[in-house]
Amino acid sequence: xxxxxxxxxxxxxxxxxxxxxxxxxxxxxxxxxxxxxxxxxxxxxxxxxxxxxxxxxxxxxxxxxxxxxxxxxxxxxxxxxxxxxxxxxxxxxxxxxxxxxxxxxxxxxxxxxx
Numbered sequence: 001x002x003x004x005x006x007x008x009x010x011x012x013x014x015x016x017x018x019x020x021x022x023x024x025x026x027x028x029x030x031x032x033x034x035x036x037x038x039x040x041x042x043x044x045x046x047x048x049x050x051x052x053x054x055x056x057x058x059x060x061x062x063x064x065x066x067x068x069x070x071x072x073x074x075x076x077x078x079x080x081x082x083x084x085x086x087x088x089x090x091x092x093x094x095x096x097x098x099x100x101x102x103x104x105x106x107x108x109x110x111x112x113x114x
Contacts, residue, residue: 022098023105031084032093038101039071039094041108047072059097068095075099 026034041047054069060081066088067076075097079088082095096104 035093038096042104045107045111047104070097072100
């Protein structure tokens with residue numbers, strides 16, 4: 001859902017470019033394993049799951065349709081926009097958007113240093 005008074009920004013970034021911004025610990029992992037790792041980090045760091053409404057349109061391409069909901073924020077994305085090559089029926093894992101991945105990683109690193 002769009003927030004009143006705030007226009008949605010259309011993303012011109014590709015999923016590949018967003019993936020390159022991921023922490024180095026995640027870059028070598030497949031999508032499913034990456035999501036499991038990030039959710040494990042979030043649980044260990046006490047990052048709460050998102051409860052409530054989500055956006056209707058993919059945060060990468062700004063179109064609707066079948067989308068995955070981020071476990072930690074309002075973002076949604078098409079499986080193909082995040083690099084998933086299989087069938088939608090084959091998705092048996094939770095998804096975390098790249099923005100939350102970075103935030104969760106930062107929290108994890110901060111706790112490790114503190």
